[in-house]
């Protein structure tokens with residue numbers, strides 16, 4: 001399905017300044033692109049040396065913007081594949097005048113070009129498409145090659161936190177992180193939400209309204 005570009009997208013992108021970064025993918029072949037490193041300098045990007053957390057597939061950015069508000073002593077980088085969507089997320093965070101959040105329009109497979117080893121504190125995967133069926137396994141955000149990348153990106157003791165409504169994807173992801181030596185804890189299936197502890201995403205709010213179970217876990221790099 002082709003997604004129509006939002007009206008006035010170019011003008012909107014221009015007004016966002018450096019809160020929104022676009023991948024400079026001069027090399028389209030992902031295997032070649034990730035070998036040509038263009039690591040982000042996070043101390044320059046955020047103008048401090050605080051821990052950096054990454055969300056992949058941030059959608060409209062509600063979760064990561066709330067994180068940035070609640071945790072001003074940490075930095076947040078939100079990645080989203082679709083320009084149409086990330087523009088809304090970046091506009092929202094810009095309106096909040098937050099200095100500890102940036103958005104990066106890029107596909108997950110290319111992140112190894114930009115994220116230096118050991119540079120991340122946490123990675124959030126919220127309601128990533130489960131891509132049921134083996135035919136689409138290569139698109140999952142917890143396929144083996146991406147778990148290898150996450151292992152590289154995280155500092156020792158760093159964590160991946162995943163939430164999903166899809167039980168098969170939940171079990172598939174837990175199995176993947178365990179096979180890559182992560183310690184998987186805090187596995188939950190919950191319907192009741194504690195807004196003081198759990199920051200809800202846009203998708204999560206929709207599931208909560210419909211009483212749909214949400215699965216979550218934490219995978220720690222040892």
Ligand SMILES: C[S@@+](CC[C@H](N)C(=O)[O-])C[C@H]1O[C@@H](n2cnc3c(N)ncnc32)[C@H](O)[C@@H]1O
Pocket residue numbers: 056057058059060079080081082085106107108109126127128129201202203204
């Ligand atoms: C179901 S939405 C969830 C959005 C948000 N995290 C939430 O929970 O409300 C999944 C998002 O992941 C993005 N996405 C899917 N595959 C991706 C990839 N390979 N790289 C970056 N983003 C991706 C999609 O474009 C979409 O916006």
